[in-house]
Amino acid sequence: MLALAALRANGMDIYQKGPVRRVALIGTGWYGKSDLFRLLQVAPVEVVGLCDPDRQMLENSAVMVGQRLPGKKKPGLYKDYRKLLAEQKPEIVLIGSPDHWHALQAIDSIKAGAHVYLQKPISVDVLEGEAILAAARKHNRVVQIGTQRKSTPHLIDAKKSIVEAGLLGKVSHVEMCCYYHMRANGNPAVQPVPGYFDYEMWTGPAPLRPFDGMPHRRWWRTFMEYGNGIMGDMCVHMFDTVRWMLDLGWPKRITSTGGIYVDKNGKSNIADTQTAMFEYDELNCVWEHRSWGTPTDPQYPWAFKLYGDKGTLCGSTMQYDFIPLGKGEKIHKDVVYEKEKYPEDINEPDIELNAAPATRLHMLDFLKAIDNKTRPVADVEQGYISTASCILANLSMQLGRPLVFDPVNKIVTGDAEATRLLKRPYRGPWIHPAG
Numbered sequence: 001m002l003a004l005a006a007l008r009a010n011g012m013d014i015y016q017k018g019p020v021r022r023v024a025l026i027g028t029g030w031y032g033k034s035d036l037f038r039l040l041q042v043a044p045v046e047v048v049g050l051c052d053p054d055r056q057m058l059e060n061s062a063v064m065v066g067q068r069l070p071g072k073k074k075p076g077l078y079k080d081y082r083k084l085l086a087e088q089k090p091e092i093v094l095i096g097s098p099d100h101w102h103a104l105q106a107i108d109s110i111k112a113g114a115h116v117y118l119q120k121p122i123s124v125d126v127l128e129g130e131a132i133l134a135a136a137r138k139h140n141r142v143v144q145i146g147t148q149r150k151s152t153p154h155l156i157d158a159k160k161s162i163v164e165a166g167l168l169g170k171v172s173h174v175e176m177c178c179y180y181h182m183r184a185n186g187n188p189a190v191q192p193v194p195g196y197f198d199y200e201m202w203t204g205p206a207p208l209r210p211f212d213g214m215p216h217r218r219w220w221r222t223f224m225e226y227g228n229g230i231m232g233d234m235c236v237h238m239f240d241t242v243r244w245m246l247d248l249g250w251p252k253r254i255t256s257t258g259g260i261y262v263d264k265n266g267k268s269n270i271a272d273t274q275t276a277m278f279e280y281d282e283l284n285c286v287w288e289h290r291s292w293g294t295p296t297d298p299q300y301p302w303a304f305k306l307y308g309d310k311g312t313l314c315g316s317t318m319q320y321d322f323i324p325l326g327k328g329e330k331i332h333k334d335v336v337y338e339k340e341k342y343p344e345d346i347n348e349p350d351i352e353l354n355a356a357p358a359t360r361l362h363m364l365d366f367l368k369a370i371d372n373k374t375r376p377v378a379d380v381e382q383g384y385i386s387t388a389s390c391i392l393a394n395l396s397m398q399l400g401r402p403l404v405f406d407p408v409n410k411i412v413t414g415d416a417e418a419t420r421l422l423k424r425p426y427r428g429p430w431i432h433p434a435g
C-alpha cells in the first residue's frame with residue numbers, strides 16, 4: 001500500500017490505462033455512489049448496472065453516473081439485484097445497500113462470478129459473515145471490505161513509523177470511541193408507501209416495520225432490524241483498525257453493557273450509550289460510544305488510542321498524534337486531501353473529502369488483488385472477525401454476560417442461548433445463507 005501511495009503521489013495511476021472493468025452497483029444511496037465514483041477515478045470502468053428499490057434514487061444516480069462517464073453506454077437500471085447479476089454478469093459488484101442485505105447480495109454476486117467490494121459491517125448476524133467468507137473462498141473471489149482506514153495514508157504511516165518502529169513499546173491497553181450525535185430518533189407517523197419505492201424489496205429478509213417515512217441515510221441505521229447500531233456502524237471501523245495496527249485476531253472474550261439511557265422519547269431502538277471490552281492476552285481493547293453529551297477528547301471524537309509503556313498513539317480519520325513517555329519528540333500528521341488532483345471531489349454532493357483518498361487507495365488495492373489473485377488489505381476474513389466481534393458485543397449487552405466465541409465450531413462456548421442468537425430469523429421467502 002505504501003508503494004501504491006507513492007505511485008499516486010507521483011501522478012502514476014497504474015490502473016488508469018488497464019482493462020475496462022464491468023462494474024455494477026447494488027444500493028445507489030450516499031456511500032454506494034461515493035464508492036463507485038472513487039473507483040471511476042482510478043480505473044477504466046463500464047458501469048453495466050445500477051440497482052435500487054427506490055426508483056427516484058436509481059434514476060438520479062444514473063444521471064450522476066452519466067455525468068461522470070459522458071458518451072458511455074447507459075447502465076441498466078434494476079429493482080432486483082438478482083436480475084442485474086443474471087443479465088449483466090459484472091466482473092465487479094459494489095454493494096452499498098443497508099446492512100441487512102449485505103450477506104445475500106454478496107454471496108449471490110460471488111456465485112455469479114463477480115469480485116465484490118462490500119461495505120461494512122459485512123453482516124447483521126455472525127453466521128451470515130461466516131457464509132460470505134465461505135462463499136468467497138469456495139469460488140475464489142476477491143472480497144474487499146469498506147474498512148478503508150487500512151488505506152488511509154496518515155494511518156498507514158502511523159502503523160509503519162510508530163507501531164512497527166517500536167515507539168510505543170508494549171501496548172497493554174486500547175481505547176476506542178465515538179461521541180457523534182448520530183442516533184436518529186423521532187416519532188414519525190405511519191404513512192402510505194410512495195409508488196416509486198418498493199418497500200417489500202427494500203426490507204427483504206429483515207422484519208417488515210410499519211412504513212413511517214423513507215429509510216435512507218440515518219433512519220434505517222437507528223433500528224436493530226436493519227443493522228447493529230453504532231457498535232456495528234462505527235466501532236467496526238476503529239476495532240478493525242486497531243486489530244490491523246497490532247496484528248490481532250479473534251478476541252478471547254467479549255463483554256458489553258449499555259442501552260438507551262438518555263434519548264428515550266423516539267422510535268429508535270439502538271443503544272445511545274454503550275461500553276464494550278474485547279479481551280486479548282495482557283491487552284484489553286475498550287470501546288465507548290455516547291450519542292449525547294460531549295466527547296472526552298474534543299480532538300478525537302471518533303478515534304482509537306493505543307497505550308504503550310513507551311508512549312501513546314492517538315488516531316482518527318483526520319490525524320494522528322504520538323505522545324512519547326518522557327522527553328521524546330511528539331509526532332503529528334494530518335489527513336491527506338487530493339482536491340487539486342481530483343477537483344470533481346469538491347462539487348460532489350455529500351462527499352467525505354477526508355475519506356476520498358483512502359477509498360481510492362482501497363479501490364486500487366482491490367484491483368491489484370483481483371489481477372494478482374491475492375488477498376486485499378481488507379480481506380473478507382478480517383472484515384468477518386471485526387464485524388462478528390461487534391455483533392457479539394451487542395449480544396453480550398443483550399444477555400448481560402461475557403461471551404467466548406469459538407470460530408472453528410461456530411458456537412459461543414458454554415452458552416446455548418447465545419449460540420442460537422448467532423443466526424437471526426429471516427422473513428420469508430428469503431432463506432438464511434447458513435440454512
